[in-house]
Amino acid sequence: MPRLPAPLTLPPGHDAAGATGPDPAAARDRYRALRRRRRTETATAWAFVAPSVAVIVGLAILPVIWSLLLSFQADDLVTPSRWVGLDNYRALRQDPHFSQAVGNTLKYTAMYVPLSMLLGLGLALALNRKVRFVGLYRTLFFVPFVISATAQGVLFSFILDPQFGAANSVLHHLGISQQGFLTDPGQALLVLVAISLWSGTGFCMVVYLAALQDVPASLIEAARLDGAGRRHLLRHVVLPTLAPVNVFLLVWQLIESLQVFDLVYVTTKGGPLGSTTVVVYFVWQQAFQNFTAGYGAASAYVLAVALFVIAAGARALRRRDAGSPEGAAR
Structure with a gap:
């Protein structure tokens, strides 16, 4: 008499049709791992970029803003400046x-x-x-x-x-x-x-x-x-x-x-x-x-x-x- 095949058993999370169903706990774990990895990558990227950003902000952006404000003032680099508006441009x-x-x-x-x-x-x-x-x-x-x-x-x-x-x-x-x-x-x-x-x-x-x-x-x-x-x-x-x-x-x-x-x-x-x-x-x-x-x-x-x-x-x-x-x- 021929031997019958062993019955197939479905792992937990599968439905009767054989399709894999969602596992909420595993999905949450994957999402948290992905967020942690992204945070790590972002922190690493900023660690590399931060010195350049500090140089650009300190030597380019801040002086531009400061000199723009200075152009509306009377300043001799010694005494306190005073606001004169558009007088310098006039x-x-x-x-x-x-x-x-x-x-x-x-x-x-x-x-x-x-x-x-x-x-x-x-x-x-x-x-x-x-x-x-x-x-x-x-x-x-x-x-x-x-x-x-x-x-x-x-x-x-x-x-x-x-x-x-x-x-x-x-x-x-x-x-x-x-x-x-x-x-x-x-x-x-x-x-x-x-x-x-x-x-x-x-x-x-x-x-x-x-x-x-x-x-x-x-x-x-x-x-x-x-x-x-x-x-x-x-x-x-x-x-x-x-x-x-x-x-x-x-x-x-x-x-x-x-x-x-x-x-x-x-x-x-x-x-x-x-x-x-x-x-x-x-x-x-x-x-x-x-x-x-x-x-x-x-x-x-x-x-x-x-x-x-x-x-x-x-x-x-x-x-x-x-x-x-x-x-x-x-």
Whole structure:
């Protein structure tokens, strides 16, 4: 007689249909274990992030709030401050020194930004080829960007010294009269622009080089097969693909030029006759030389508003380009 199979027994929590039913106690235990694990992970994450958060709050957020409140006060950093409302901002409108600083900053920006981008693009186009020692050339053009503005200022202060500098020595051998350079009110700002171009052009070159190497080779080859020359290739193929990079570099260089300070502080101290006083140097001068911290904070917030407008304009421009059919195609 064949042996009958042993009957199947269901474990607790199963119904007659064989489906596993909910176990309230086990579900609660799993939920509590999950919550404990999440709390542990959260605590561990905050333990790692807390030092950075403390630095950001202590060195960025709190000073911004404090300086905003300071801009509505009269404060000499010694005696107790007093609330003056918008008087600091009203005084800025009538201050000829602040107007001169704004004018110098705009002149510096108007010369430095387009020239740095044009020179950077030219160098990138020249070095985006299979040339012998091209890596060395790229490095040599980029090295000045790594040097700090303070070191640049010290270096060129010696080179451009009116009496003992190497620049006037070379000009003397060439039969050219001695130049004032950083001590001449008519030349000082132009010389600062030239020094900034010496260092800032390398950054634009590297960015443009990276963008040029991302231009599709098939697109260039198709344009050449259609008979496009080098000039037409640059105008109708290469430059349109560099539009996003142009926007990035424009905003970056604008922000850098509007915040120039180190080079001015090391070389000219805002002189001669205020010809190189820029907005950030004016802020430092008012706060730490004239001991009018509230007035300096107000001028700093005028600059901050200008930077915010530039950033907002760039963001709107990028959104418009991304929403257009051409931007979507790119």
